[in-house]
Amino acid sequence: PVALALSLLTLGAACRLLASFEVGPAGFQFQEQVIWYEPWGVSYHLGVDGISLLMVLLTAFLFPIALLASTAITHRVKGYFASMLFLEAGILGVFVALDLLVFFAFWEVMLVPMYFIIGMWGGERRVYAAVKFFLFTALGSALMLAGILALALLAGDQLGRPTFDFVELLGIDLGRTAQFWMFGAFALSFGIKVPLFPLHTWLPDAHVEAPTAGSVILAGVLLKMGAYGLIRFNLTLFPEASVDLMPVLAALAVIGIIYGAVVATVQTDIKRLVAYSSVSHLGFVVLGIFALTTQGLQGGVVQMVNHGLTTGALFLLVGMIYERRHTRRIADYGGLATVMPVFAGIFLFISLGSIGLPPLNGFVGEFLVLLGAYLSLPGFAVAAVLGVVLAAVYLLWAYQRMFTGPITVEANRGLRDLGFREVVLLAPIVALVLLLGIFPKPALDRVGPAVQGILDRIEATTDYVVPQFGTEAGLPEAEVRP
Known part of the structure; x- marks a missing residue:
């Protein structure tokens, strides 16, 4: 009941966000920023635009349903519902973070509870599926962190100080080569989460072994984090690389469309x-x-x-x-x-x-x-x-x-x-x-x-x-x- 009440409270807050959102102007609304460590340019910076608003609403909508669908969970019930709430917090943080280090922190917060949800309350091969999910996501996280640090250091060369703030990073002039390598680091990380062919092999095992509520959240929200990252960071921070690599990503997408459908058929x-x-x-x-x-x-x-x-x-x-x-x-x-x-x-x-x-x-x-x-x-x-x-x-x-x-x-x-x-x-x-x-x-x-x-x-x-x-x-x- 406590977990459900908290998730419904979150849904209410998301609906209030929707009601207060101004349709028309581009840019981020409801911004909150608190400086954490100024020499490194780290701040707790949050905000939403139309894209992140839809993702927040989807997350807040699906979690109460997933919690109500968890009647089959009969052991370690408190731990399960606590994991679900931590998972919701991490996902929402990913969709509203405007500081790359904060984004990365929320991304990692999401990983741990999902690992336990699959590994402790899943099916017969739950440990294998959970470890596979963890390893794939951790690999992507390492690539993302490398890209974030490289981006902050390049920003430091131009601004005189490093920064992880997304809005400030939009003003950085990155060369084509730097864009290419950082685009690759971010795209591999997000491509694993989407999952983009051929980085998808963790997904069927995770889905099959996860409990029903875990599968609902995994399919309904977690996969969207990867696509959201591609939109928010790859397209905006690395526009030249996005244009150059557009046919490559589109080709992988089409292969995934056909491959996923053919394999589903059998x-x-x-x-x-x-x-x-x-x-x-x-x-x-x-x-x-x-x-x-x-x-x-x-x-x-x-x-x-x-x-x-x-x-x-x-x-x-x-x-x-x-x-x-x-x-x-x-x-x-x-x-x-x-x-x-x-x-x-x-x-x-x-x-x-x-x-x-x-x-x-x-x-x-x-x-x-x-x-x-x-x-x-x-x-x-x-x-x-x-x-x-x-x-x-x-x-x-x-x-x-x-x-x-x-x-x-x-x-x-x-x-x-x-x-x-x-x-x-x-x-x-x-x-x-x-x-x-x-x-x-x-x-x-x-x-x-x-x-x-x-x-x-x-x-x-x-x-x-x-x-x-x-x-x-x-x-x-x-x-x-x-």
């Missing part, structure tokens, strides 16, 4: 199928980011929210059926719609949202990403369409095998449908999946100025011209041919 474990779907969906996010267009970047941010809702709900649904049958093998089900019609209906609705069927939420993000990518990288956009098709294949085929036809396994005949508590858990997500699909304007209006500010900075510091309809991608205006 899975026999429904939870592992949903895990690989995350690799594919986050590929769309990265493609949108490195399309370097208004539509692509807006679509990438919106798709981060959409994926958090639909995949979080899918993991909740998988957890609910696992509590009843204690198996995740798709072949162990069949005909469930007969005995669990409410469960079957919600599973289908969320699956269609994940596929991107209009007018559900997934359509908005995927459409904007593909549109933006087509403006700057048309070949990659065409290839990414295959991921949309395959998403329909693996989710609808799984649905057909699990829910349609006659009941083939006798143990499934006595399964009870969703109870009141479970419906209450899923109802807010179902409502948002529909609402964001029909009425995405409030989210886009808040993200728009922040996205435009990032692209304006890229145009101001490089030769890149953000492509619009009627212009050719990436060419300076004088070179655009009719």
